[in-house]
Amino acid sequence: MIRKETLPNGVRILTEEIPYVYSAAAGIFILSGSRDEQPEVYGVSHFLEHLLFKGTKTRTAKQIAEELDGVGGVLNAFTTKEYTCFYAKVLAEHLDLAVDVLTDMFFNSLMDEHDIRREKKVILEEIMMYEDSPDELIHDLFASTVWNGHPLGRPVLGSQETIRKMKREDIVRYFLKNYTADKIIITVTGKINSDKVVRDLGNIFKSLPRLKEPRAEDLPTFHSKVCFKVKNTEQVQLCMGTPGLSQKDEEIYTLYILNTILGGGISSRLFQEIREEKGLVYSIFSYHATYLDSGLFTVYAGTSPGNVQKVIEMILKEISLIKKESISKEELERAKNQIKGNLMLGMENVANRMSRLAKNEFNFGRVVTIEETLSNISGVTPVMVQELANKLLVPRLFSLSAIGPTETIKFDFQQLLKTARV
Numbered sequence: 001m002i003r004k005e006t007l008p009n010g011v012r013i014l015t016e017e018i019p020y021v022y023s024a025a026a027g028i029f030i031l032s033g034s035r036d037e038q039p040e041v042y043g044v045s046h047f048l049e050h051l052l053f054k055g056t057k058t059r060t061a062k063q064i065a066e067e068l069d070g071v072g073g074v075l076n077a078f079t080t081k082e083y084t085c086f087y088a089k090v091l092a093e094h095l096d097l098a099v100d101v102l103t104d105m106f107f108n109s110l111m112d113e114h115d116i117r118r119e120k121k122v123i124l125e126e127i128m129m130y131e132d133s134p135d136e137l138i139h140d141l142f143a144s145t146v147w148n149g150h151p152l153g154r155p156v157l158g159s160q161e162t163i164r165k166m167k168r169e170d171i172v173r174y175f176l177k178n179y180t181a182d183k184i185i186i187t188v189t190g191k192i193n194s195d196k197v198v199r200d201l202g203n204i205f206k207s208l209p210r211l212k213e214p215r216a217e218d219l220p221t222f223h224s225k226v227c228f229k230v231k232n233t234e235q236v237q238l239c240m241g242t243p244g245l246s247q248k249d250e251e252i253y254t255l256y257i258l259n260t261i262l263g264g265g266i267s268s269r270l271f272q273e274i275r276e277e278k279g280l281v282y283s284i285f286s287y288h289a290t291y292l293d294s295g296l297f298t299v300y301a302g303t304s305p306g307n308v309q310k311v312i313e314m315i316l317k318e319i320s321l322i323k324k325e326s327i328s329k330e331e332l333e334r335a336k337n338q339i340k341g342n343l344m345l346g347m348e349n350v351a352n353r354m355s356r357l358a359k360n361e362f363n364f365g366r367v368v369t370i371e372e373t374l375s376n377i378s379g380v381t382p383v384m385v386q387e388l389a390n391k392l393l394v395p396r397l398f399s400l401s402a403i404g405p406t407e408t409i410k411f412d413f414q415q416l417l418k419t420a421r422v
Contacts (some may be wrong), residue, residue: 002367003194004355009181010212011205014357014367015194016187018350024095024190025354028102029370031176031185031362034081035151035291041166043158043337044174046079047123051171052086053077054115056108059113060102067101068094074351075101079156082291083362092191096200098408099188103204106179109188116168124164125298127157134403135283135302142239142401143289144299145227150178150220152291180211187357190350215341220294226413227401236404240315242397244288245296247363253376254384255288255297255392261333261385262286262322263299267334270299279316280307292363299391305405307392309416312400316420323389327384343373395413395422 054061073090076096086105088098119291130136140155147153167247177421184205188197193375222243245255262268263286284301299319303311346352347370360368395417 001194003198003334004194004361004367005198005202007202007206009036009206009208009210011181011184011186013198013201013205014185014187014190014361015192016353016357017127017192018353019195020160021350022091022407023089023193023350024092024188024192025087025089025351026076026095026102027085027351027358028106029185029187029188029362030084030179030359031082031085031183031215032295033079034154034156036178037154037174039149040162041170041174042154042159043123043156044160044166045084045178046156046158047080047119047163048081048171048175049077049086049173050119050123051111051115052105052109054114055110058105058108059104062380064101064105064255068074068098070262071097073098081152081156083358085355085358087351087354088123090365095188095192095197096221097198099200099204101199104105107204111168111172113168113173113368116166116171120163120166123157124160127160127163128156130157134231134233134235136418138239138401138403139298140239141227141229141403142230142399144243145225145401146222146296147220149227150218152294154218155334171421177211177213180213181205181208182210182212184208185358186359187354187361188213189354195311201212215292217293222397222399224397224399229401229403230406232405233404234304236305236402237302237309238312238400238402238404239298239300240312240400241296241298241396241397242392242399244297244392245289245290246293246295248292249295251384251388254374254380254388256339256377257332257335257380257386258322258392259286259288259297259386260338261327261331262318264335265338267338269322270301270315272313273318274311280311280314284311284315287377297339298378308402308404312413312416313420316416316422319389319393320420320422323386323393324388331397332380332382336380339377340398398422 002016071094075088077086086271090098270284281303286299289296
């Protein structure tokens with residue numbers, strides 16, 4: 001059973017009792033991420049995520065690390081472009097300890113100057129590690145190419161320059177502005193007592209101040225262009241794509257199907273044709289990045305420099321086919337079953353259920369049941385998929401980003417689009 005309580009100050013607490021499991025998961029979601037940062041403090045959300053693990057008034061950083069390790073639990077956090085999450089997963093009998101550690105980090109972190117200086121070095125190493133991983137870097141390059149100048153186009157990690165310049169007062173100011181009651185969603189799932197969880201968390205969070213400063217409505221403008229970053233690599237990493245859909249778009253379930261058929265797994269058209277049949281890539285897939293008000297639909301591939309043009313031509317050919325020819329009922333059912341299977345298997349993990357509760361509350365302000373999701377997926381037809389493909393995959397909107405050696409791009413991307421007749 002799922003329960004939702006909203007405290008007088010605006011903190012939302014959602015719980016789901018799952019009596020047949022042995023574990024419990026708790027997450028504190030702060031509805032603020034890299035898109036909420038000012039240019040001079042790019043990366044502060046992620047920096048703050050690191051910093052809350054570095055010690056509180058009652059626990060050292062080592063003690064924070066040892067507390068849940070000592071009972072076989074997991075304590076972690078992550079930052080996205082729209083929210084930050086601190087979470088724990090433990091045996092149900094240790095849920096009180098998990099909540100105590102999480103809330104101690106949230107309310108009592110020291111944000112010590114010495115820790116900030118040391119953590120800067122860690123994050124700078126993380127950025128450099130990321131720069132040395134072109135298969136990961138290419139996705140940020142694509143976002144920054146098509147959403148140039150908008151916060152959604154910036155890397156979550158920030159830049160070396162902004163991290164080096166960041167001061168303690170910048171971090172504390174961001175914390176006080178964004179870690180407020182109206183931006184907090186707490187979700188707890190597993191073998192729990194919802195009454196106790198709500199009562200305990202309510203007592204802890206009831207005094208948190210409410211700022212009620214709405215997120216600025218700043219829609220990103222999509223820029224269709226070609227961007228190439230020179231890097232001495234053996235492979236060329238490339239992303240090409242178009243604007244996608246926001247999380248709230250009524251066609252989002254059709255997009256799930258379109259993505260699955262085109263490049264969403266090893267049975268997808270792109271994987272089967274370009275890797276299995278032609279052997280031109282090791283990795284190729286499509287994905288949709290969805291946000292509150294916008295999205296990106298992207299195809300990724302990694303290939304040798306001599307195969308770049310051929311791979312792009314084949315991707316465009318598959319896109320053209322899915323626009324011009326209706327998919328079969330068999331292919332549609334296979335895609336639906338793949339999505340449903342992944343969803344249902346994921347629901348066997350209490351941490352996934354905890355995260356899903358928060359995301360639904362964040363995106364829709366309500367619980368979206370599994371049954372509702374499955375029904376929406378079941379309702380997608382071949383005509384709906386073809387119509388969406390023609391709506392999204394428009395030649396004039398295609399953009400391309402690539403990372404590789406200097407001799408890679410020797411062709412006209414716009415001419416390839418015309419030749420492929422997408």
